Amino acid sequence: MKIVALRALGFDVKKADVAELLVQHGEEHAERLDFQTFRKLVAEMLLSRSLVDEHRRAFQLFDVMDQGAIDFVTLKRVVRSLNLDIPDEELKDMIHEFGKDGLIREEQWLAIMNAD
Known part of the structure; x- marks a missing residue:
């Protein structure tokens, strides 16, 4: 237990x-x-725990498919599961602003989370 x-x-x-x-x-x-x-x-x-450890843990919670990246479909699924009302266009904008090739990888996530 x-x-x-x-x-x-x-x-x-x-x-x-x-x-x-x-x-x-x-x-x-x-x-x-x-x-x-x-x-x-x-x-x-x-x-x-360090702050970086916490940010990695948060990334893993979003990376529900364990693919090492967060894509639009995954982000939308997480947003829906949290009962948040964020339009698809905003989610797509997030992915394209912070990610490459339509994906946010862990190193990009950490850069976002550690930005001042």
């Missing part, structure tokens, strides 16, 4: 990672974690 909860929060962890975290916090033999300990673990993990 610990690994499922951490993955649901966006952490790409393996069982060994979770076991190491538990050892670091003196919980290696715990059948269940209390909420305070779990909260402390998650807070530490969140603080250890």
Whole structure:
């Protein structure tokens, strides 16, 4: 259950990672974690993430087809799933302004997200 909860929060962890975290916090033999300990673990993990890591994670959420790029169809699908009302022309403009060949790749996404 610990690994499922951490993955649901966006952490790409393996069982060994979770076991190491538990050892670091003196919980290696715990059948269940209390909420305070779990909260402390998650807070530490969140603080250890960099802004670039967060931007990559956001890109992966948009790249639902795992193609390494966001195209118009994918962007439209994500916008629709978020119940946003953005006209197709605006979405196409976003893709063409920030992407090449009708695609926004991860490096372009990171440049957009890190722009001042």
